[in-house]
Amino acid sequence: MSLSTAMNLNQQLDCLFDPRSVAVIGASSNMVKWGFHILNLLLVKGGREVYAINRNEPEVLGLKTYRSVADVPGPVDVAVITVVYHDIPAVMEDCVQKGVKGAVIISGGLAETGEEGARVEREVVEIARRGGIRLVGPNCMGHFDTSSGLYTVPYLPPSTKGTLSLIAQSGNASQAIVHAASERGLGFSKYISSGNEADLHFEDYLEYLAQDEQTEIILGYVEGFREGRRFFELAKEITKKKPVVILKAGRTEAGKKAAQSHTASLAGSDAICEAAFKQCGVIRVADISELIDVALALVGQPLPRGRRVAVFSTGGGPAVMAADALMRHGLELPELSPKTMDKLNATFTPRWSRSNPIESGGDPFDHPCLWAVLEDDNIDAALIINAVAVARNYAWWVQLPPSLNDAIEQYIVAEEETEVEHINNLLELMHKYQKPVMIANIGIPSAREGVVYDRLEQTHLVPYLTQERAAGALAHLVEYSEYLGVARGNG
Structure with missing residues (x-):
């Protein structure tokens, strides 16, 4: 063009x-x-x-x-x-x-x-x-722009202004994406339900969003490309500047047939798409949950320099599952440096695991351990399990007489003040060391109200629901970071 x-x-x-x-x-x-x-x-x-x-x-x-x-x-x-x-x-x-x-x-x-x-x-x-x-x-279902205030799509949850933009070839899928993003505190710049793409194609919107200053991350739901070669040529240049995350449906013959009757899409070879996505730095995801998991990580986290991850857990079982999840996604759990081990030995009780994953038996935020680990040159990222946004749920699980309700609420308020302080400290460490820190709450749902969750939404640190999802999102960050290192180095 x-x-x-x-x-x-x-x-x-x-x-x-x-x-x-x-x-x-x-x-x-x-x-x-x-x-x-x-x-x-x-x-x-x-x-x-x-x-x-x-x-x-x-x-x-x-x-x-x-x-x-x-x-x-x-x-x-x-x-x-x-x-x-x-x-x-x-x-x-x-x-x-x-x-x-x-x-x-x-x-x-x-x-x-x-x-x-x-x-x-x-x-x-x-x-x-x-x-x-x-x-x-x-x-199609219409479009919106949160900066200009234009909305032609009525059947969507309210969206806050943000840095994501979405191009979707399915109206119903786009509804689910916007809803899931809103649930995680993510906002949008622009939204396009492209429908049959009789005139303007997915590739036109992609090229437009590439130069849109309000768009920092481009999300896409795709069933088929009208201009496949143009898409990949555009993506190869765009991904050097901003991430492109694509949910490409129609992987199977049944899916391709459904796409044709749905939006008249032309779904090509999935194997060719997969290889081309990797070559041009597009992050491909399998479903809407993974799309939002990756978007949350891209918005809230710095890109890691490598694959080496430290795990913090309050218990052994979640730590073991986290180790398995990280390894399944091609990530590494290195040994901690002697200097870091000395700091942790001086901080924890003698019963701590003395290895990575770090099983502290308590809240890792209560100690200077996170600072010591992020400072470690052997560590590129961290995964923290069951450590934040859980105080309110924990407190009400304890069955105490109603006469203690006021005391419980006072306890919760004090704990939430501490948790907000933990979040602020975490942000400072992430910024200082430029290392991502993923949070996962396993079996202890995050309290979705109050000052702690509000702060998590504001900082885009809303916990993942499983170790697997946190590990998968982190793996995508690692692969995108590795792609940028090669693409920019060769650019």
């Missing part, structure tokens, strides 16, 4: 993400319709002119309606289209007449349904290209 073409693409997508005016074509007062919820969302968010297009109702949600977008008195930058598929060509002709710059086609029933739908979709694209209109979708 030439520089002038790339600049034009950026300008076109800038308009789609931050339009001055939006028309909802298919606006409705019927609360079960997409046209109702999208119009309502645009009005609630505000910040731009909003027009309602409806041939049958004189007013929707307090707005005067227009029979056609061509009848709107002011300019319309973006149209959001929710009408039935066979009406879309005529609607697109109106958009061309009006000078609309971009359109988001929510409606389905096009190429994903068969030849008749594919014919209508081709007709819509031809009309749009004649008028210079760029299309998101069809068969």
Whole structure:
């Protein structure tokens, strides 16, 4: 793509993400319709002119309606289209007449349904290209930009502003991704449900997000690439500057067949994709949980310099399982240096494990042991098990009479103050030594309320639910760090 073409693409997508005016074509007062919820969302968010297009109702949600977008008195930058598929060509002709710059086609029933739908979709694209209109979708859930305040996708949990951006070829999968990210305290910059990608492709959005200053990490749900070679050429350059994490579905023949009927995707050889991902530094994940695990690690952790991990555990069983998990993911548990051993011997009781994993029998944050281990040149990262955000659960598991409720609450408050102090100390150590520290709470769920969890969310240190998930996320950090060392060295 030439520089002038790339600049034009950026300008076109800038308009789609931050339009001055939006028309909802298919606006409705019927609360079960997409046209109702999208119009309502645009009005609630505000910040731009909003027009309602409806041939049958004189007013929707307090707005005067227009029979056609061509009848709107002011300019319309973006149209959001929710009408039935066979009406879309005529609607697109109106958009061309009006000078609309971009359109988001929510409606389905096009190429994903068969030849008749594919014919209508081709007709819509031809009309749009004649008028210079760029299309998101069809068969999509919309898009949002937390910086500009534009939201055309109503069926998502509220998302805070953050550094992640998501491109998804499935609306339902994207819902699950945004929900899972929100549960872990992660926020988004931009979101695109790309649908059938009749005009704008996954690769176009990827190129746009590469230069977006608000996007630091790009997430993707992909069923098939329209421009495979372009994707990998883009990714090879983008991953040197910001991580790209892809959930590539359609690995099996059954999955590929489902993808074709779902969004008309063209799913190619999975083995070729796997090899190409590794070559260009794309982090591939297997499911949504792993996608969010890796995103959390990338947002909250420095990249490790190597594969050597120290494990802290309050008990033997979790330490053994952690060791197994780390080894399964190709990580290492080295011996601690004599200097570190001396410091730990002076700190712990004689009953500690005297090895890595470090079984202290108590809270590792209660001692200067974490500082000593992160200072060790033999250690590149640490995994801490069952050490933070557990005080509130522990306290209420103890069955005491109601008369002691006030005393228990006082204990919890004091412990939570200590835990917040631990988190702040951990951040200082991570910054000082530039070594990631993963936290996993096994069998002791993190208390999801109160000052401790709030602080964990703010610092992106929300504990992983198993050693396996923490080890897997850390392994992806290691592999990405190793890729950067080679790519930048050869760049």
